[in-house]
Amino acid sequence: MKFDTVIIGGGLAGMTCGIRLAEAGQRCAIVSQGQSAIHFSSGSFDLLGSLPDGTPVADPVAGIAELEKIAPSHPYSRIGAECCARYAQEVPELLRGAGIRVAGDSRRNHFRITPMGKAKRTWLTIDGYLTAEEADRLPFKKVCIVNVEGFLDFYPEFIAEEFRKLGIECRFGSFNHPDLEQIRKNPSEMRSANIARVFDREANLEALAEELRRLAPESDALILPALIGLVRNDSLEFLRSRVGHPIYLLPTLPPSIPGIRAQQALQHRFRALGGEYFLGDSVVSAETEGSRVARIFTANHGNIPFEAKHFVLATGSFFSKGLQATPDRIVEPVFGADTEFAPTRSEWYTLRFFDRQAYQAFGVKTDSSLRVLKEGQVLENLYCAGAGLAGFHPVQEGCGAGVSLFSALHVAENISGN
Ligand SMILES: Cc1cc2nc3c(=O)[nH]c(=O)nc-3n(C[C@H](O)[C@H](O)[C@H](O)COP(=O)(O)OP(=O)(O)OC[C@H]3O[C@@H](n4cnc5c(N)ncnc54)[C@H](O)[C@@H]3O)c2cc1C
Known part of the structure; x- marks a missing residue:
């Protein structure tokens, strides 16, 4: 099977990237193992709630510009504050195009109410919440x-x-x-x-x-x-x-009705644009030729390869098994990509559950175009988008959905530009 781009993982990042590429006229496939984090979503999309030192952020776009100075390896800093500000304008339109009605302002966080009744900073909230x-x-x-x-x-x-x-x-x-x-x-x-x-x-x-x-x-x-x-x-x-x-x-405790609906709406939009969605299949291996990924193989399709000009790794973090922890290292299982992690296991976490946990910022290493590194070399046609990227704390910084959405749009833009 031949495509322009094959995306591995059908969560928020994979779907967003697929929709943008399909809108640009690409023949695109998404291969996705199963449920994603969006099935557990609160009904709100976070952009930036706090800076890494815990300072609350009222204006996310300004906060992202600040990150460029204080956290250069944060995905937003790699994407660039200017691009992020542009994507912040594009995302509500993209979501509405899929039938997900949201309200919010990227220059002013509002507060969503958690299932425990607490107010939490966020960017976009689905209508009615x-x-x-x-x-x-x-x-x-x-x-x-x-x-x-x-x-x-x-x-x-x-x-x-x-x-x-x-x-x-x-x-x-x-x-x-x-x-x-x-x-x-x-x-x-x-x-x-x-x-x-x-x-x-x-x-x-x-x-x-x-x-x-x-x-x-x-x-x-x-x-x-x-x-x-x-x-x-x-x-x-x-x-x-x-x-x-x-x-x-x-919102209730999971499964989340707004999350399931959002997932279905994005999937429907992708298919309506001509995208091919392989749900319940998982990518098990890949072959490279020089510095390019040539083809990938899935559990359901056996030795029938998926070939493409570009590939996107959007397999998420530990939650979706896009990253796996062994006793001494963090592994990206499909391509064996280089990963960022602290060398000593005792530095990975603290025993206080609500503290900032180092492991949450572990992830795949990329260059400034979000192309994946393997053994220190760039894989020219393999990009990473979403929760599997290194360098951010989705919970403490309140930036999970924003990083997935913006990195997906950035990757789509880089691929279309190529
Ligand atoms: C439980 C939970 C709740 C969250 N709630 C919110 C929220 O309310 N608001 C917010 O802003 N952020 C929230 N986040 C942060 C969240 O990480 C992002 O919002 C975002 O949804 C992550 O999307 P993603 O596509 O990057 O990764 P994921 O959603 O993890 O998607 C990865 C996908 O890749 C698939 N996959 C993995 N390996 C393979 C393989 N080998 N082959 C094929 N497919 C594969 C998985 O099955 C999955 O479908 C939450 C995170 C979690 C874990």
């Missing part, structure tokens, strides 16, 4: 936090505890539906995706609206766990119009 301009000010004074009876991946009490610190009056409501009884028989089935399937049915959504109308009085707004709209994309508008009251969604 509760956000705030200030960490200590929410758009209501009295709120009713509603949950599905027996759903354990959402914690109204914790959320209320945080909201009460802001002077917000909280009460609780719950709802049920006979169609939930089937999945309730097995507690491990009471998960967000199964519940969302129940409320994708019009009659059940109507019944939910009826329950919410009952709970709405005496509150300025209703908070719901993100359990609606797995397939239909008008569920929240439907409820809002039927209930006639502000309704906001909060």
